[in-house]
Amino acid sequence: MTEWIDGKRVAQRIRDQVAHDVATSFTADTSPGLATVLVGDDPASAVYVGSKRRMVRHLGMRDVHRAVPSDAAQAEVAAVLDELAEDPAVSGILLQLPLPSGLDAAALIDRIPVAKDVDGLSTVSAGLLARDRFGLRPCTPAGVLELLDAEGVKIEGATAVVVGRSDLVGRPMGQMLVNRDATVTVTHKATPDLPAVTREADVLVVAAGVHGLIGPEHVKPGATVIDVGIHRTPAGLAGDVRAAELGGLARRLTPVPGGVGPMTIAMLMANTVKAARWARRLA
Amino acid sequence: MTEWIDGKRVAQRIRDQVAHDVATSFTADTSPGLATVLVGDDPASAVYVGSKRRMVRHLGMRDVHRAVPSDAAQAEVAAVLDELAEDPAVSGILLQLPLPSGLDAAALIDRIPVAKDVDGLSTVSAGLLARDRFGLRPCTPAGVLELLDAEGVKIEGATAVVVGRSDLVGRPMGQMLVNRDATVTVTHKATPDLPAVTREADVLVVAAGVHGLIGPEHVKPGATVIDVGIHRTPAGLAGDVRAAELGGLARRLTPVPGGVGPMTIAMLMANTVKAARWARRLA
Numbered sequence: 114m115t116e117w118i119d120g121k122r123v124a125q126r127i128r129d130q131v132a133h134d135v136a137t138s139f140t141a142d143t144s145p146g147l148a149t150v151l152v153g154d155d156p157a158s159a160v161y162v163g164s165k166r167r168m169v170r171h172l173g174m175r176d177v178h179r180a181v182p183s184d185a186a187q188a189e190v191a192a193v194l195d196e197l198a199e200d201p202a203v204s205g206i207l208l209q210l211p212l213p214s215g216l217d218a219a220a221l222i223d224r225i226p227v228a229k230d231v232d233g234l235s236t237v238s239a240g241l242l243a244r245d246r247f248g249l250r251p252c253t254p255a256g257v258l259e260l261l262d263a264e265g266v267k268i269e270g271a272t273a274v275v276v277g278r279s280d281l282v283g284r285p286m287g288q289m290l291v292n293r294d295a296t297v298t299v300t301h302k303a304t305p306d307l308p309a310v311t312r313e314a315d316v317l318v319v320a321a322g323v324h325g326l327i328g329p330e331h332v333k334p335g336a337t338v339i340d341v342g343i344h345r346t347p348a349g350l351a352g353d354v355r356a357a358e359l360g361g362l363a364r365r366l367t368p369v370p371g372g373v374g375p376m377t378i379a380m381l382m383a384n385t386v387k388a389a390r391w392a393r394r395l396a
Numbered sequence: 397m398t399e400w401i402d403g404k405r406v407a408q409r410i411r412d413q414v415a416h417d418v419a420t421s422f423t424a425d426t427s428p429g430l431a432t433v434l435v436g437d438d439p440a441s442a443v444y445v446g447s448k449r450r451m452v453r454h455l456g457m458r459d460v461h462r463a464v465p466s467d468a469a470q471a472e473v474a475a476v477l478d479e480l481a482e483d484p485a486v487s488g489i490l491l492q493l494p495l496p497s498g499l500d501a502a503a504l505i506d507r508i509p510v511a512k513d514v515d516g517l518s519t520v521s522a523g524l525l526a527r528d529r530f531g532l533r534p535c536t537p538a539g540v541l542e543l544l545d546a547e548g549v550k551i552e553g554a555t556a557v558v559v560g561r562s563d564l565v566g567r568p569m570g571q572m573l574v575n576r577d578a579t580v581t582v583t584h585k586a587t588p589d590l591p592a593v594t595r596e597a598d599v600l601v602v603a604a605g606v607h608g609l610i611g612p613e614h615v616k617p618g619a620t621v622i623d624v625g626i627h628r629t630p631a632g633l634a635g636d637v638r639a640a641e642l643g644g645l646a647r648r649l650t651p652v653p654g655g656v657g658p659m660t661i662a663m664l665m666a667n668t669v670k671a672a673r674w675a676r677r678l679a
Contacts, residue, residue, distance in 0.1 A: 236520055240519035278574055291561055295586075296587040297581065298580065300579050
């Protein structure tokens, strides 16, 4: 029997924990604050930022927002980030991606102080992860780990395979699984025989960004399959995994939507609390 | 037939290239400079630093050295590093490890500016590697890649397995091989069935630090095996690999000594030239 992993339920539990932590560990004056920075007027980005801001307020945290015109120069965006970096009311800074063309996203992200880098995407945060040191982790792979833990999936000693090596998901996911004592293989488009590798996986995390890439020929019976992909298709939202074909083969599987998706924003909230606690220790 | 990979020869070629680059791309006034910082009086560390300094001078680069007493406080070592960080005659800074107990090595390494971090061990350098961005790479795994390239071993599309996940070798090695389009598995002491994993490897890099860990039961016929281990035994220096048992099984194998060992110091020299060029671009 294949079980669906209910990302909505796990995300709800994370958010409940955040609300509890905010209510019990902070006062109105010290409440964690998330600053969202939106450059330009991309409609999808505006929707994402709006969701994050509503969630921040809903959980009792401080919502700080900066809207920057789409024709802003690199130095103008940098100045906004620097001001937020100095602001003690701001625990975490999120620079919504993608940025309008002409801006150097990597350089801007690296202006965010490591202790406020709630997206975990700066070079220093990547280095802390690579060294298995304390820091803020990218939200999507952190959410995948929470899902695995919530389902009681054994990671230590497991054979884990990650499909994809993006900065956002694949690379950090591989390192997080190594840090948790899994034997980890990172695969990508240059992997010649993908099914042969993925069929070894007890835990298979698919973040290739290719609709329907993974089918039954890729999956070991009894595996846990986590689908990070999300694609708009004529038949509705779908992932990198052909989920309908895995019934009875995989032991557990995340749906799309309702699997990894809800975890990313929940982990952003959890990272904001973690950042606020980090700032308190640094103060 | 198993071929020995001659690390001495490849290291010599790297050093020749460094000497050539120093002679042709720099003047006496702009010559790359390596600053070695030795804290305390550990005899082995003194020997290593002495070798590096002689090599620096031999290749026509500037040798800068700071000896710090073994009872120096964290702030005193930090002040030495900060002074070298500011010095335009210093292209690279090497803090010899291990440090006397009581000093926080990670914090001191992170004071070295990323463009002078010729050991590639700072958090920022680790982050640049994790993101596949330009930077200075740790010398031992960089040396392993040079050996593979010198032997014409195909890395793109290959199945590579790394045994060990240290900050110095295993973790960066895995990332460097992913960046080169290998399908990479990182294993470690929590891997339950090591031979089953390593037997898949076209390229097997062993950096476990366990004498004689790897034997014929771990090796796929025709594999290239790189032994990073080095151990003093009654019978002389030996590696993590039981090399004598791999004759006719592995296609290529590094000896211990004379394999990876000579590459580490050669790559330190190459990194010093790379750092000097980086500084020139930043200036």
